[in-house]
Amino acid sequence: MAHAAPHAKVLPADLSAPSFVKGWRARALVVAVLFAVTAVVLATLDHSAEHIYRAWVLGLMLTFGFSVGGLALLMVQYVSGGKWGLLLRRPLEAMSRTLPLVFAYWVVAGLWMKHLYLWAAVTDTASALKSGLINETEAHAIDWKRPMLQPSAFWITGIVCFAIWAFYAWRLNGMSMRREADSPSNTPYWIKKLENISGFGIVVYSLTMTAAVIYWVMSMDVTWYSSVYGLLFLVGQGYQVLALAILTSISLSKADPYKTILRQTEQYDLGKFTFAFVMLNIYLAFSQFLIIWSGNMPEEIVWYMNRFNGHWAVIATLDFMFHWLIPFSLLLSKDLKKNKKRLMRVAQWMIFAKAFDLFWLIEPNYKDAAQNLHFSWGILEYIAVPVAMVSLWVAYYAWELTRRPLVQTNDPHLAEILEPEHAHA
Amino acid sequence: MAVPREGIYGLVAEFETPTELVIAARAAYDSGWRRLDCYTPYPVEEAAEVIGFHKNRVSLVTLIGGLMGLCAMFSLETWISTLAYPLNIAGRPTYSWPAFIIPAYEWTILFAGLSAAFGMLALNGLPSLYHPLFNAPNFRSGATQDKFFLCLEATDPKFDPAESKAFLEGFRPNSVVEVEY
Incomplete structure (x- = not known):
């Protein structure tokens, strides 16, 4: 405010990531190796690698969510503006630059296609039906969806999607640097330009990510479909990316430059933003359930029966509590959103909850697990493999964080973010 | 709170800028005033902050x-x-x-x-049909337009008509007015 006494803080001269970010990288790499070894041990105990493949998709979806979801939120902040956008810009850029690792994860998942997707495993439906490998509904679905659900379509769609995401990540990251090097008088031009690219980019992102999740997760069950599926994952990405962004900003705020720029006001705003995603997430998940439950149609309801019957209801109930009830109740509190330590705990919890939700979505797609929750050494792969994959991703992300100054200086919001903040009555 | 229904409600000082108001309010709060309030044409968060108003229900x-x-x-x-x-x-x-x-x-x-x-x-105590502050001649138009008011209320143990008036005048307000119930 204009009338406030000018006690504005001064941005430190060194805007690079503090040295402890290198420590994150080292720690993440150690965790990745430990859990990768655990995954191999578990596979030997289980005498099967089947669960490695499935858990791999969980890890893929998590890291994909961070990377491409980070790109999407980067575009959202360019379109919406706001001080939170300036605060998160560099971390979000770093997330978007981790796309090569996600691509590598995806290629590996693609190579395991025959283990993961029934439509890839079964080439001749008639003989598979005769041998009892699939039932009639599945045979029908595989035959009819063949133009889409076949290996070449999987590869082409995936590569096109990754090319589009890479293009946007490259454009936005590159232009952000050119804007920084340009004179401040050109900033309005850059703001408009980035906004225009991002606006269209958000539309393209929603379409491509919907295609991706349909291939990678929904098609694990060939018979089932849901028109809200893409949106559900889209909101889920917002959920996990905001959690990670909060985690990153608060962790970085132990030292400059985030110590100077992270104000309680923006932290509180991020908390509220996250709360909105927690709400929207359950809204969509519950809508999908309510519609399918009301219709009670044989071609749709099986998907839920696979996920409720045979003790899966325990996981579903926990999922509801972990994913919605706990973060929702905690984030209601104004004091919690202003408390760095507690907000960080909630953000960590939310990332765990996201992984838990993906477990409930993925595992019951397979015949041995559908309507039959049971213990095997293999089920523990759902902990080992994603932890290893996400840790490796975190190491990459931490490295990307160190590659750029953490604050954009050619931004009109910078002066505001350095102003003293006011207590909210 | 036992509210006397006659006599002085308080002393109200009129300031030209919010900064002056905040400075005066902070000084009053720091010197032990607790029954005091700020009146401004738009929300001035610092003013609420300096008089110790942080949370509501x-x-x-x-x-x-x-x-x-x-x-x-x-x-x-x-x-x-x-x-x-x-x-x-x-x-x-x-x-x-x-x-x-x-x-x-x-x-x-x-x-x-x-x-x-x-x-x-x-x-907020709304709707309220009567508030003594509107008895101050300069309050009605000022507090809704471009003036900033600090009121030291008579219920505060520190209140003394002469001393408090001198205290407020030390901040060079436009005026200090005694408000009747």
Whole structure:
């Protein structure tokens, strides 16, 4: 405010990531190796690698969510503006630059296609039906969806999607640097330009990510479909990316430059933003359930029966509590959103909850697990493999964080973010 | 709080800028004043902050309202569907809770919203038909337009008509006016 006494803080001269970010990288790499070894041990105990493949998709979806979801939120902040956008810009850029690792994860998942997707495993439906490998509904679905659900379509769609995401990540990251090097008088031009690219980019992102999740997760069950599926994952990405962004900003705020720029006001705003995603997430998940439950149609309801019957209801109930009830109740509190330590705990919890939700979505797609929750050494792969994959991703992300100054200086919001903040009555 | 209904309500100082108001309010609070208030044409958060006003109970009222809405609608639906008017809908049990969620959710929002609005008014002491400050001749137009007021109230133990007036005048306000009940 204009009338406030000018006690504005001064941005430190060194805007690079503090040295402890290198420590994150080292720690993440150690965790990745430990859990990768655990995954191999578990596979030997289980005498099967089947669960490695499935858990791999969980890890893929998590890291994909961070990377491409980070790109999407980067575009959202360019379109919406706001001080939170300036605060998160560099971390979000770093997330978007981790796309090569996600691509590598995806290629590996693609190579395991025959283990993961029934439509890839079964080439001749008639003989598979005769041998009892699939039932009639599945045979029908595989035959009819063949133009889409076949290996070449999987590869082409995936590569096109990754090319589009890479293009946007490259454009936005590159232009952000050119804007920084340009004179401040050109900033309005850059703001408009980035906004225009991002606006269209958000539309393209929603379409491509919907295609991706349909291939990678929904098609694990060939018979089932849901028109809200893409949106559900889209909101889920917002959920996990905001959690990670909060985690990153608060962790970085132990030292400059985030110590100077992270104000309680923006932290509180991020908390509220996250709360909105927690709400929207359950809204969509519950809508999908309510519609399918009301219709009670044989071609749709099986998907839920696979996920409720045979003790899966325990996981579903926990999922509801972990994913919605706990973060929702905690984030209601104004004091919690202003408390760095507690907000960080909630953000960590939310990332765990996201992984838990993906477990409930993925595992019951397979015949041995559908309507039959049971213990095997293999089920523990759902902990080992994603932890290893996400840790490796975190190491990459931490490295990307160190590659750029953490604050954009050619931004009109910078002066505001350095102003003293006011207590909210 | 025992409010005397006659005599002096307090002393009100008129300032030209919010900065002057905040400086005076901070000094008053720091020297031990507790029954004091700021009046401004638009929210000045620093002013609220310096006179020690940090929290209010609107969020608690909203939460309680929301929970009441949730319980009320969910119970109503349960009562209608299981006891008052049980219907066989596609062979489902009469207590089909998934179908109850949406109206219960809507009532949560409705009750929470209404509680926030009316709770805020109630906690503000509104509607109020009379406030002594409007007896100050310069208050009515100033506080709604471009002047910033600090009122030291007579109920504060530190209040002394002459001494407090001198205290306020030390901040060079436009005027210091004694307000009658």
